[in-house]
Amino acid sequence: MTATTIQTTIQTTMRTPQTLGLIEVPDAVRDAIGRDLAAEPDPTLDIDRAMARYHQIFAGLPLELLQRILDFGRHNDAPGVGYVRNLPVDAELPATPGDGGPAPDKKTFVAEGVLLGLSGLLGEPVGFLTEKNGQLIHDVIPVPGGAMTQTNQGSTVFLNFHNDIVHDAIGRYDVSNPDFLVLSCLRADHEGIAATHYADARDIVRALDSRTLELLRSPLFRLNAPGSYVRDVAGGREVLSDPVAMINGPEEYPEISSSANGVRAMTTAAEAALDRLQAACRETAHEVHLRPGEALLINNRKGLHARTPFTARYDGNDRWLQRTYVRRSQWTIRYRQTADNRRVHH
Numbered sequence: 001m002t003a004t005t006i007q008t009t010i011q012t013t014m015r016t017p018q019t020l021g022l023i024e025v026p027d028a029v030r031d032a033i034g035r036d037l038a039a040e041p042d043p044t045l046d047i048d049r050a051m052a053r054y055h056q057i058f059a060g061l062p063l064e065l066l067q068r069i070l071d072f073g074r075h076n077d078a079p080g081v082g083y084v085r086n087l088p089v090d091a092e093l094p095a096t097p098g099d100g101g102p103a104p105d106k107k108t109f110v111a112e113g114v115l116l117g118l119s120g121l122l123g124e125p126v127g128f129l130t131e132k133n134g135q136l137i138h139d140v141i142p143v144p145g146g147a148m149t150q151t152n153q154g155s156t157v158f159l160n161f162h163n164d165i166v167h168d169a170i171g172r173y174d175v176s177n178p179d180f181l182v183l184s185c186l187r188a189d190h191e192g193i194a195a196t197h198y199a200d201a202r203d204i205v206r207a208l209d210s211r212t213l214e215l216l217r218s219p220l221f222r223l224n225a226p227g228s229y230v231r232d233v234a235g236g237r238e239v240l241s242d243p244v245a246m247i248n249g250p251e252e253y254p255e256i257s258s259s260a261n262g263v264r265a266m267t268t269a270a271e272a273a274l275d276r277l278q279a280a281c282r283e284t285a286h287e288v289h290l291r292p293g294e295a296l297l298i299n300n301r302k303g304l305h306a307r308t309p310f311t312a313r314y315d316g317n318d319r320w321l322q323r324t325y326v327r328r329s330q331w332t333i334r335y336r337q338t339a340d341n342r343r344v345h346h
């Protein structure tokens with residue numbers, strides 16, 4: 001694995017737009033935000049009120065940091081990934097839920113507040129019925145039956161470079177999917193080796209030859225639906241998208257999409273291009289070992305992410321992340337809205 005470590009990233013390439021921006025919250029601000037969040041109830045009881053309150057609380061970030069996070073969400077030329085450190089944590093953290101969550105015995109909601117507070121600076125958290133039952137807060141936890149799968153329940157296998165897509169009857173899985181993911185760490189894996197990688201499409205494109213790029217920009221690929229959809233809805237069978245290109249859009253601002261759960265190339269040349277794409281991701285990726293009190297802001301259109309293998313023990317101390325799916329607007333996905341929750345979609 002040749003992913004750039006955080007240290008080298010920051011020292012050598014901090015200024016170019018594609019690199020990972022580091023946002024370090026000052027101690028005093030961390031403590032003030034932490035006190036406010038600890039006084040808040042379970043946000044899922046009244047999510048719109050909670051989002052408004054988190055907005056007030058996160059407005060207390062130093063202006064320069066607040067603007068950097070807002071810029072990350074709103075500008076086309078902003079980096080694809082941001083790394084936020086020194087965030088507040090819950091005073092008491094229950095055992096990592098063995099069934100993939102949510103935890104029934106969590107007494108305070110600081111982690112949830114951090115996750116949703118950051119999400120609210122980028123857009124609106126949304127849910128999909130086929131991903132974690134439509135919950136807005138996803139627990140990302142290793143699950144015994146899922147250890148070898150290309151899903152967020154996995155552990156022992158490398159979770160391939162992908163973006164988070166959603167099955168859609170329109171035949172495209174990269175349209176109604178989230179614009180951003182926020183990943184926040186509550187507990188690291190036992191050995192501290194699990195790493196999240198992010199490869200920016202602008203860096204990937206630069207690493208590829210023109211013929212490979214031409215193939216990846218042609219509709220020669222069919223994405224398999226997410227593992228959760230294939231498992232829970234399709235009885236384990238592949239559900240392929242219409243033929244699509246892997247990379248779309250203007251040269252300066254490419255959009256990239258790939259399924260963790262398998263991409264079917266329609267020609268042998270396209271198949272070879274897919275291999276080169278995964279290699280380019282490995283060469284250009286940034287690497288982060290998330291720790292408690294740290295979060296990754298992931299642009300889900302500007303790049304692909306991955307996770308390195310680790311060993312789960314299923315002992316209540318396993319790796320535990322919380323995740324949101326964030327849309328800047330729900331308007332263009334209104335055809336999927338459920339009747340009883342304005343943030344949850346079919």
Ligand SMILES: O=C(O)CCC(=O)C(=O)O
Pocket residue numbers: 140152159164181183195196305306307321323
């Ligand atoms: O576990 C990680 O670091 C990333 C997992 C992932 O791809 C996701 O939750 O979407």
Ligand SMILES: [Fe+2]
Pocket residue numbers: 162163164305
């Ligand atoms: Fe993912």
